[in-house]
Amino acid sequence: MEEKKFDVQSIIGFVLIFGILIFMFYQNRPTPEELAAEKAKQEQVEAAKASENLETETVGNNEPQLDLQDSTAVANYQGKLGAFGFTKPSNDITTLENDVLLLKISNKGGQIVEAKMKQYVTYDSVPVYLVKDGNASFALDFSTSDNRVLNTADLYFEPSMSSDNGNQVLSLKAKTSNNQYLEYRYVMKPNDYLVDFMIKSKGLDNVISTSKPVTLDWKLKGIRHSKSIQYENRxxxxxxxxxxxxxxxxxxxxxxxxxxxxxxxxxxxxxxxxx
Structure with missing residues (x-):
């Protein structure tokens, strides 16, 4: 019976091949810098997709823009609102601003359409916005005594500015008559990020139905501020x-x-x- 012998040359060959494979693995693996660059690239792609979604899909009201120059369209629109069609439609914007914060508030809906943090920038040196380009919607849903279901995002508010002990006060009223209204009231203090917000009403007991609850509908699609989108989402x-x-x-x-x-x-x- 023939004795089996180890082929030393074959063993050396396998060892050399194994060594070459290990060498190639370590030579070709990405460096920490390359891994970081790839991660940043992926985050940029995800951010671009998120930005595209934000541009094409806002969270605000999807009603078509009312042509304020078309008197017939305005009259029809006011008719749909019933008593709340009393306020004259206007797309004007009112600005509240102090040293640290800038707010832009629309007559339509009485809501903040832009909020800018004046003393901060994002990771890529862009001003920090909490609200901008339709990423937010703040509205009340309620029923009226004549069986209408209204959303304050569709109502036009009449603005008035005043000052109270150095504070800026913006009152926005969606009127049903000269002395009956739903009021949004914003109070901005000097050099302060906190803004007081109050909702008041006057003379609406026979206008708003009390048989159904008033619902707050608040949406916000957060704007990216940090370099790592995964970390920010967390x-x-x-x-x-x-x-x-x-x-x-x-x-x-x-x-x-x-x-x-x-x-x-x-x-x-x-x-x-x-x-």
Missing amino acids: YTRLTYNHEDGKISKLSEGSDDEETEEDIKWISYRQHFFSS
Whole structure:
């Protein structure tokens, strides 16, 4: 019986091939700089897609823009609003500004259409905006005594500016007559990021139906501020405060649907800024 012998040359050949493969693996693997560049490139692609979505899909009202020069269209539009068609339509913008914050508020809907943090810039030196280009919508849904269902985003408000102890006060009124109205009231203090916001009404007991609840419809599609979009998404959440002082939040990683009561305030929170 023939004795099997080890082929030394074959073993050396396999060792050399194995060594060459290991050498090629280490030579061809990406450097930390290349990995960082690839990650940044991927984030730029994702940010570009998000930007495209933001441009083509705003969260605001999708109603066609009313032609204020068309008297017939204006009259028809006011007819749809019933008593709330009293206020003359206008697309004017009112600006509230102090040393740190700039707000632009539209007559239509009475809502903030631009919010700029004046003393901050993003990772690529662009001014920090919390609200801009239709990324936000703030409105009330309610029913009227004549069986209409209205949304304040469709209403036109009449603005008036005043000053109170050095504070800028903007009052916007969606009127049903000269002395009956729904009011949004913004108060901006000097050198302060906090803006007081109040909703008031006068003489609407027979206009707004009390048999159905008034619903707040608030949407915000956060604008990217940080270089890492994944890191920023991790810290973007909805936070709310209960009357007893307890602060709760919706999960960052899932779509939650919850019914909460006794809520004192609501905040859309991103990594560094809240609205």
